[in-house]
Amino acid sequence: MFNVKEVAKRAKEISYSLVDLSTELKNRTLLTAAKLIEEKKELIETENRKDLIAGEERGLSKAMLDRLLLNEKRIKGMVQVLKDVANLPDPVGEVIKMWTRPNGLKIGKMRVPLGVVAIIYESRPNVTVEAASLCIKSSNSVILKGGSEAINSNRVLVNILKEAAAKEGFPEEAIQFIDTTEREAVKELLQLDQFVDVVIPRGGEGLIRFVAENARMPVIKHYKGVCHVFVDEFADLEKAWNICFNAKVQRPGVCNAMETMLVHSKIADAFMPTMVELFKKAKVELRGDERARSYDPEYIKPATEEDWYAEYLDLILAVRVVDSLEEAIEHINTYGSHHSDAIVTENYTNAMKFLNRVDSAAVYVNASTRFTDGNVFGLGAEMGISTDKVHVRGPMGLEDLTIPKYIIFGNGQIRE
Incomplete structure (x- = not known):
């Protein structure tokens, strides 16, 4: 039985230190991952072919098989996503507002990572790279749970991302993968609100409703596109x-x-x-x-x-x-x-x-x-397209994986 709790726990433990990572280190990790994906293109296609064959045998629709496919164009697209995200400004630590009160307190808002982001998604294995790249750059831990139909494709991509992290000294524990096709793994993950700060479902309406109804942590919903x-x-x-x-x-x-x-x-x-x-x-x-x-x-x-x-x-x-x-x-x-x-x-x-x-x-x-696509909108990539009205709406990019916190500078002030 795959230990989902241990995966979430490791992601949480490492998440607190990620805010200290330099933009340079994060960018190097992304660019090394891009290079490795280019070098391992044939391996990616081989693993993806296993999923496509299994999908055809399972009777997946043409639309689902199209989403599952990793051809040369889409592999190049993943490489470009990693490069694009590396070129984006780092939002972590950005002070977006500052004002001074009559008592001399300087109060501001600074962007910080969300913490541990779990993304549960179907079919499209390129989501693995898009989600991980945005979380790496925004100093969030990511837990990736793809669908069973893409298990081989997702596994090889995660291994490449972890290899890039190891080469550059980026904490591998920040990239976690639920490496199982067991349905119970999703249910267990959704109960771990002590470790997971937010969950993002990306797929069919059934998946999204299941996550929204069962998650103990906040859910950013990416409902269907009518x-x-x-x-x-x-x-x-x-x-x-x-x-x-x-x-x-x-x-x-x-x-x-x-x-x-x-x-x-x-x-x-x-x-x-x-x-x-x-x-x-x-x-x-x-x-x-x-x-x-x-x-x-x-x-x-x-x-x-x-x-x-x-x-x-x-x-x-x-x-x-x-x-x-x-x-x-x-x-x-x-x-x-x-x-x-x-x-x-x-x-x-x-x-x-x-x-x-x-x-x-x-x-x-x-x-x-x-x-309507994060990359097309100039966001580098997207976690998905939110149809919610809280925190983020539309393509969810790098900045949306951070949240403001108040920072206050004083000089000995006390409240009377």
Whole structure:
């Protein structure tokens, strides 16, 4: 039986000393890890192939297998993440505010690490590198618990990260891995609030709800991505076709892909026929309301109430024709997951109303929702995309792995 408690305990014990590590040491560790990943590319691909074969035998969906895959492009992406995070400013110890009280006390806020961060995630083994790199740079201990479907990929990546740490003198104990596929390991980890300061679930809605319901420590939730694109009556058609196609087709199995397309009735006749043909060629299954289906009743299936809530993570799209901007906003706030939503419009007033009133972590004007990503936003990497409203919202980057604490400088003051 894997000793989860011992892993968490070691992570906690080392966490207090990490705040003293120099930025130079942390950066060297990240860059050495990048070099080792490049050198061990074939080993990574070999271990990943074991997971892919097992996944196919288990009947994993194409979307899940795509998330699991570590090809040359994604390995290069992990290398780049490590380099990007190394180049980011170190937030630890930053004094973000300071003021002086009438009694002479100087009071300020300084960024400090969260402590021990546990991340529980499914499929995507590149999360191992992203999460570890951010925790290394932010002086947090990290406990990595990937899904059983990626056990071989995650194990080899953790070993490489630990090798880099050992070479540079970074404490290996700060990088912990729950090296088991036993389901009970997650339950046990979630009870260890004396060692774990925060847990971040990253995966399907079932996983996130399980963690939120069972964790004794704070949870930063990264719920599903029911993302929308609204084609306004003042949309540029060329932009709208390109944005909607990209948001759905470029990589459908990720949380920032479009799941519902809303189209203003005043532009539907000009927009829909071409858009439907583009989706047909890409083999996107369309499910629409009555007005959307009128543009191709044989191809577009009837949408149910469940379709408006659905995160398909596949080449399936719900389509609805609406009569106003207000109706589109109401639909998004009712059925969406508060992740990423976009409007295509040339009307400034409508764009600003959409930005202000859509209650989501990332709101776009004239751009694909596919950009919601920590690395793309210039954060180097991300722990995930939070749909919570406490501590952090949206892509969770380096700075979000720290929290302010008050620091007070006095000169003998006492309270009377």
